[in-house]
Amino acid sequence: MASNGKPSGRRKFALALHGGAGMLRRGPNATGTELPYRVIMEQALDHGWILLEQGACACDCVAEVIKILEAAPLFNAGRGSVLTSDGRIEMDAAIMCGKTHRAGAVAAVEGVRHPIELAYRILLDDRFVLLSGNGARAFAEQVGIDFADPEWFITEHRIQELSAAQSAGEITLDHEKFGTVGAVALDCDGNLAAGTSTGGLTNKSFGRVGDSPLIGCGTYADNETCAVSCTGYGEHFIRHVVAHDLASRMRYGKASLHEAADAIIYQRLAPAKALGGLIAIDRKGNISMPFNTNALFRATRDTKGKTTVAIFDS
Ligand code: ASP
Numbered sequence: 412m413a414s415n416g417k418p419s420g421r422r423k424f425a426l427a428l429h430g431g432a433g434m435l436r437r438g439p440n441a442t443g444t445e446l447p448y449r450v451i452m453e454q455a456l457d458h459g460w461i462l463l464e465q466g467a468c469a470c471d472c473v474a475e476v477i478k479i480l481e482a483a484p485l486f487n488a489g490r491g492s493v494l495t496s497d498g499r500i501e502m503d504a505a506i507m508c509g510k511t512h513r514a515g516a517v518a519a520v521e522g523v524r525h526p527i528e529l530a531y532r533i534l535l536d537d538r539f540v541l542l543s544g545n546g547a548r549a550f551a552e553q554v555g556i557d558f559a560d561p562e563w564f565i566t567e568h569r570i571q572e573l574s575a576a577q578s579a580g581e582i583t584l585d586h587e588k589f590g591t592v593g594a595v596a597l598d599c600d601g602n603l604a605a606g607t608s609t610g611g612l613t614n615k616s617f618g619r620v621g622d623s624p625l626i627g628c629g630t631y632a633d634n635e636t637c638a639v640s641c642t643g644y645g646e647h648f649i650r651h652v653v654a655h656d657l658a659s660r661m662r663y664g665k666a667s668l669h670e671a672a673d674a675i676i677y678q679r680l681a682p683a684k685a686l687g688g689l690i691a692i693d694r695k696g697n698i699s700m701p702f703n704t705n706a707l708f709r710a711t712r713d714t715k716g717k718t719t720v721a722i723f724d725s
Contacts, residue, residue, distance in 0.1 A: 432589055491568075503526070507606070607641065639657050
């Protein structure tokens with residue numbers, strides 16, 4: 412999407428992205444295995460940062476960052492998404508603008524190369540918030556969104572994961588990372604946006620919808636409080652309405668971003684054995700990224716331009 416063309420001047424902007432939370436084993440070759448993830452996260456961060464520097468709005472930035480992550484087969488979004496119990500890929504995505512509270516989302520959509528782009532087109536169209544399945548597909552055809560064949564999306568790794576999950580009789584595997592992707596941004600006009608894109612959980616039922624496309628659960632943005640993108644076992648994030656709960660703690664409870672984000676992840680979700688994490692940003696550009704798994708694939712660039720790229724908790 413095009414930037415608004417305004418120079419960024421001295422206004423502050425900031426960006427954070429994630430590539431999913433998870434419980435990962437750290438083998439002897441961990442550094443080598445982590446490298447490709449770090450490279451893609453940094454590429455996405457750099458691309459988003461250039462857009463913000465050029466004066467792009469937070470929504471454009473978030474959508475473009477997520478498109479890079481969706482195209483990389485390493486993450487559980489777009490290409491490389493996990494498989495349903497019947498061996499297909501059904502994807503969820505959402506994007507929300509913190510200034511206008513307009514939002515666009517897709518659920519259980521098949522064959523769309525960039526579900527976040529489709530979600531963004533729904534936001535811009537502004538008649539609906541969430542389209543699912545065949546309805547989402549029909550809308551995508553109308554607006555000329557790119558499709559790809561199943562072979563483009565399905566990787567060998569995901570086929571093996573599905574077969575392991577099915578042998579164990581599980582919806583997902585404990586040692587596996589969830590792998591959803593997301594981004595949150597503050598643009599030079601002081602506006603916030605959040606987006607999330609995912610293939611969901613390995614071996615999920617067809618038609619299952621997770622937290623990511625549900626506004627207030629896995630994705631939320633509000634200029635007065637924060638922008639949030641979640642990752643984890645979606646059913647818990649839906650039950651706890653996590654993203655909106657974070658914003659509400661700030662709005663009504665006057666909590667800081669860090670206090671609110673930590674309280675949800677460590678005091679609310681962890682005791683309920685609800686695994687996952689989130690990334691959140693407020694209008695001052697503070698960034699919070701708590702997680703109760705041992706890893707969260709994440710990258711940030713703060714208002715001073717300081718970059719961090721990390722996977723594990725320490
Ligand atoms: N939250 C996603 C879902 O349940 C999964 C993930 O975060 O990887 O669909």
